[in-house]
Amino acid sequence: MYSLSVPGERTGPRLPLEFGLLGPLVAHSEDGALDLGPPKRRVLLLRLLLERGHAIPLESLCDDLWTSRPPRGAVSSVHAHISRLRDALEPERPRRGKTSVLVREPMGYALRVPAEAQDAVRFERALGRARRLLGEGRVGPARQEIDNALALWRGAALADAVDHPFAAQEIIRLEEARLLGRELRVTILVREGNLEEAMLSAEELTAGHPLREVTWELLMHALYLSGRPAEALQRYAKLRALLSEELGMDPGPRLRRLQTAILRQDDSWLHALGPPVPPAPPGA
Structure with a gap:
């Protein structure tokens, strides 16, 4: 089966359906890539995925898919997209047969897939x-x-829904988790003595996030341990x-x-302090 991760990195069984949210939306079954259709249908699937199995009322789906006032035919359009998604996700299901993936409940529509079917979930667990x-x-x-973990990223988080308010908070959260992962990688590089790569990675981080103190601390550590205190x-x-x-x-304390430790060339204190370990993102 196709995996959304780099070959050899999976630690658990592969799933019948897998979804990639860390970049443009992709989905794979045991038979390969799924055709998710036009942009509006992809946004609908993302909205369902973000709810992690909870039902979403039809009216809410219409509001979320059309960021302004939903058009007159919004309900019919959502129903059509739901039907096409069911065909893509369960191609072997008999016509008008009962669905077990994209289901209708009293409260609305829900997507029934394990949490680990999402690469975003696998990323945060690997980070932890x-x-x-x-x-x-x-x-x-x-x-x-x-x-x-970082190899799971293929672009911006939830790239298909970047202009939709429902995705804004999750995009911020995932991108922050990605940044924490990149910082953690620099810390690991310093700890294993790979100082040249640590410096290059830390320089890239400070360029992209010039007011983030932890990235500068990582860079200073790598430079000092490389014999470049000045x-x-x-x-x-x-x-x-x-x-x-x-x-x-x-700067902070x-x-x-x-x-101060670098000015005093206090190696023992510097090694005791060590490079910072970024905090774990919520839910990791």
Whole structure:
């Protein structure tokens, strides 16, 4: 069966249906890729997936699919899209036969698939495993876990629904989890002594998120441990100027302690502090 992840990274059984939300929406069955149809149908499927098995009233689906006032034929359009999605998700189901995936309930429509059928769920669980492995000192397995997790991303989260308000909060949450995963990977690289790659990754993170202190702390750690303390202090000065100009504030206490340790060349304190481990995202 086709897997949405990189070959060899799956730790559990593959599922009859799998959905990729970490990029443009994709779906696969045991027979390969599914044709999800036009954009509105893809948005409908995303809306159902985000509800994780809970029923959504038909009126709410109409409101969510049309960000302005739903047109007069919205209900009929949703019914047609539901029918086509059922055909795609359960092609072997007899015509007018009972469906077990996209079901109608008293409260509305619900998509009955396991949570782990979504790559977003698998990503966050893998991120949690990587954190736990690192906390146990198992740096190699942690590196493999985080690399596999980040490989699930194919583009922007929920790319098909980026202009729909119902997806806004989940997009923010998933993109934050992705950033935490990238930061965790840099921490792991530093812990395993892969300092050159850690510096390159941290530089990329600071360029994309110039006011995020944890990324600068990671970069300073990697630079100092690479024998480049002057450059680490230059990065601190750059961040301090950015924070002062943009937010009217100084770096936080962790970064100030790190700067002091570098100035004093206090290796024992620096190694005891270590690079930061980003907090786990909610639900990971």
